[in-house]
Amino acid sequence: QQQVKQSPQSLIVQKGGISIINCAYENTAFDYFPWYQQFPGKGPALLIAIRPDVSEKKEGRFTISFNKSAKQFSLHIMDSQPGDSATYFCAASDYNTDKLIFGTGTRLQVFP
Amino acid sequence: NAGVTQTPKFRVLKTGQSMTLLCAQDMNHEYMYWYRQDPGMGLRLIHYSVGEGTTAKGEVPDGYNVSRLKKQNFLLGLESAAPSQTSVYFCASSQGANYGYTFGSGTRLTVV
Numbered sequence: 347q348q349q350v351k352q353s354p355q356s357l358i359v360q361k362g363g364i365s366i367i368n369c370a371y372e373n374t375a376f377d378y379f380p381w382y383q384q385f386p387g388k389g390p391a392l393l394i395a396i397r398p399d400v401s402e403k404k405e406g407r408f409t410i411s412f413n414k415s416a417k418q419f420s421l422h423i424m425d426s427q428p429g430d431s432a433t434y435f436c437a438a439s440d441y442n443t444d445k446l447i448f449g450t451g452t453r454l455q456v457f458p
Numbered sequence: 459n460a461g462v463t464q465t466p467k468f469r470v471l472k473t474g475q476s477m478t479l480l481c482a483q484d485m486n487h488e489y490m491y492w493y494r495q496d497p498g499m500g501l502r503l504i505h506y507s508v509g510e511g512t513t514a515k516g517e518v519p520d521g522y523n524v525s526r527l528k529k530q531n532f533l534l535g536l537e538s539a540a541p542s543q544t545s546v547y548f549c550a551s552s553q554g555a556n557y558g559y560t561f562g563s564g565t566r567l568t569v570v
Contacts, residue, residue, distance in 0.1 A: 378556045389548050389561030390501070435501065441556045444508050445491065445516070450500040
């Protein structure tokens with residue numbers, strides 16, 4: 347029940363295309379859903395996060411879509427660029443837990 | 459504002475040797491975490507702390523010990539290094555589990 351399932355494991359997108367990464371969870375108490383971006387040789391960095399009082403949050407080319415009834419959330423990268431090539435992790439937590447539960451990561455490659 | 463600083467950045471150990479990885483944060487965060495990252499395995503939580511003087515086990519604690527004597531520092535110790543502990547280690551801090559993590563840049567450890 348504590349798992350966060352992330353798909354796909356890897357994703358190849360052409361420059362200018364839309365990248366979509368999906369995550370699903372079981373614990374209905376989760377109320378914080380962040381996405382992290384990790385470049386090779388670097389630590390993960392918080393990219394964007396959403397709480398379940400909204401169904402969508404947009405920051406520039408990055409959008410989180412949240413479906414509370416389906417217990418799913420996704421990251422959309424519009425107009426994908428080669429500089430977006432990185433590993434992306436979704437995560438979830440609730441205020442009763444001490445830690446984030448991470449997905450297994452998606453390696454995104456954007457080709458020119 | 460340095461954020462989360464990990465030392466050392468690289469280390470090679472011989473099997474059976476011991477070492478300590480240091481994590482320091484200057485954001486006055488209560489929560490601190492140690493993760494290991496292996497190819498295809500995502501981020502796995504080793505130990506964490508919810509405040510000065512506290513520690514708790516994560517999902518892969520065996521072979522590691524931790525201490526949080528000062529709020530700003532979280533130490534990860536390997537008592538007798540094994541080749542299976544070859545990995546990249548990341549420290550993170552947060553003001554709470556339901557808030558974003560700030561990660562350090564990682565320590566690449568090789569045990570031969």
